[in-house]
Amino acid sequence: xxxxxxxxxxxTAMMDIALHxxxxxxxxxxxSQCQGISLSYLEQLFSKLRRNGLVKGVRGPGGGYRLxxxxxxxxxADIIDSVDERLxxxxxxxxxxxxxxxxxxxxxxxxxxxCDLHRFLSGIKLxxxxxxxxxxxxxxxxxxxxxxxxxxxTAA
Amino acid sequence: xxxxxxxxxxxTAMMDIALHxxxxxxxxxxxSQCQGISLSYLEQLFSKLRRNGLVKGVRGPGGGYRLxxxxxxxxxADIIDSVDERLxxxxxxxxxxxxxxxxxxxxxxxxxxxCDLHRFLSGIKLxxxxxxxxxxxxxxxxxxxxxxxxxxxTAA
DNA sequence: TAATTCCTGAGTAATTTAGTCAGGAATCTA
DNA sequence: TAGATTCCTGACTAAATTACTCAGGAATTA
Numbered sequence: 001x002x003x004x005x006x007x008x009x010x011x012t013a014m015m016d017i018a019l020h021x022x023x024x025x026x027x028x029x030x031x032s033q034c035q036g037i038s039l040s041y042l043e044q045l046f047s048k049l050r051r052n053g054l055v056k057g058v059r060g061p062g063g064g065y066r067l068x069x070x071x072x073x074x075x076x077a078d079i080i081d082s083v084d085e086r087l088x089x090x091x092x093x094x095x096x097x098x099x100x101x102x103x104x105x106x107x108x109x110x111x112x113x114x115c116d117l118h119r120f121l122s123g124i125k126l127x128x129x130x131x132x133x134x135x136x137x138x139x140x141x142x143x144x145x146x147x148x149x150x151x152x153x154t155a156a
Numbered sequence: 157x158x159x160x161x162x163x164x165x166x167x168t169a170m171m172d173i174a175l176h177x178x179x180x181x182x183x184x185x186x187x188s189q190c191q192g193i194s195l196s197y198l199e200q201l202f203s204k205l206r207r208n209g210l211v212k213g214v215r216g217p218g219g220g221y222r223l224x225x226x227x228x229x230x231x232x233a234d235i236i237d238s239v240d241e242r243l244x245x246x247x248x249x250x251x252x253x254x255x256x257x258x259x260x261x262x263x264x265x266x267x268x269x270x271c272d273l274h275r276f277l278s279g280i281k282l283x284x285x286x287x288x289x290x291x292x293x294x295x296x297x298x299x300x301x302x303x304x305x306x307x308x309x310t311a312a
Numbered sequence: 313t314a315a316t317t318c319c320t321g322a323g324t325a326a327t328t329t330a331g332t333c334a335g336g337a338a339t340c341t342a
Numbered sequence: 343t344a345g346a347t348t349c350c351t352g353a354c355t356a357a358a359t360t361a362c363t364c365a366g367g368a369a370t371t372a
Contacts, residue, residue: 006330012260028348028349029348038331041332058339059347061346064348105294106167106168113280200361203320216369216371218370220317
């Protein structure tokens with residue numbers, strides 16, 4: 001039982017954007033460099049995040065991505081659902097025909113578990129982590145290390 | 157975010173054994189047929205379950221597998237851990253060196269989530285599901301359909 | 313002795329994941 | 343208007359994992 005890096009990368013990237021909301025749009029090139037994720041791969045992921053209404057792209061110099069809604073309204077479940085196709089642990093995708101047309105012995109178990117997991121992830125909003133001093137420190141250190149946002153005015 | 161069928165198959169198979177504890181050892185051939193899982197694949201999984209002390213194999217005619225301890229002491233987490241290598245959602249496997257030697261922005265999040273998930277799965281013991289009337293019905297129907305245990309005395 | 317069942321390890325096909333590549337479209341700055 | 347920047351898209355590829363097969367041996371029972 002592993003989380004694909006797809007979901008993990010997406011959440012990390014969204015976190016990066018949320019952490020810089022006050023500075024302005026964040027480019028994928030920056031995220032790629034700082035978080036160690038391939039640029040082209042990020043582009044794929046953001047195509048999905050955009051289609052699902054989680055981010056807005058801003059083209060041209062000084063552009064990048066911003067959150068499409070407040071960080072307090074974006075949950076980890078939203079992000080994973082967007083890129084990861086599905087958060088479902090049953091074999092049958094919830095249809096209940098997992099064994100020969102009938103439900104398999106563990107259908108109910110996986111169904112319950114999926115619901116719990118989803119509820120849990122839905123409860124975690126981006127802003128919860130953004131506001132942690134521990135994480136603010138980390139990102140400040142990172143920004144300095146890579147010289148991000150050096151020649152940019154602070155935007156609303 | 158998906159559960160590999162490895163974990164799902166293992167739990168289903170263990171459930172099958174638990175449900176027939178009173179009848180005697182359950183053969184992998186039976187599980188294979190009733191639950192729709194390849195026999196050779198089951199053998200691989202049970203090799204791990206055995207090494208992790210969850211089942212005991214009984215060779216020879218009338219043999220099969222039984223639980224190595226009471227169903228009330230076997231959790232879903234135990235089973236998944238046994239076959240699935242690891243229940244860990246962090247990139248670094250918990251080491252904290254996920255981004256360039258430092259923790260990545262979402263390390264804490266995945267760590268928390270992993271703990272919660274593990275706690276949740278540890279709380280689900282096999283006997284909880286075995287005692288559900290819904291599931292007893294299902295397995296009774298299955299046994300009849302495949303003619304299991306027809307010529308076997310009920311063993312202690 | 314023969315049937316049954318566990319048990320092991322090596323190999324393979326299919327799928328998914330992660331990542332590359334090439335090129336176009338919108339936007340900004342000069 | 344030119345050129346830089348950045349998003350944006352789709353097709354392709356490499357690597358890893360998953361799911362599964364195969365061949366054969368070992369213990370046990372009848």
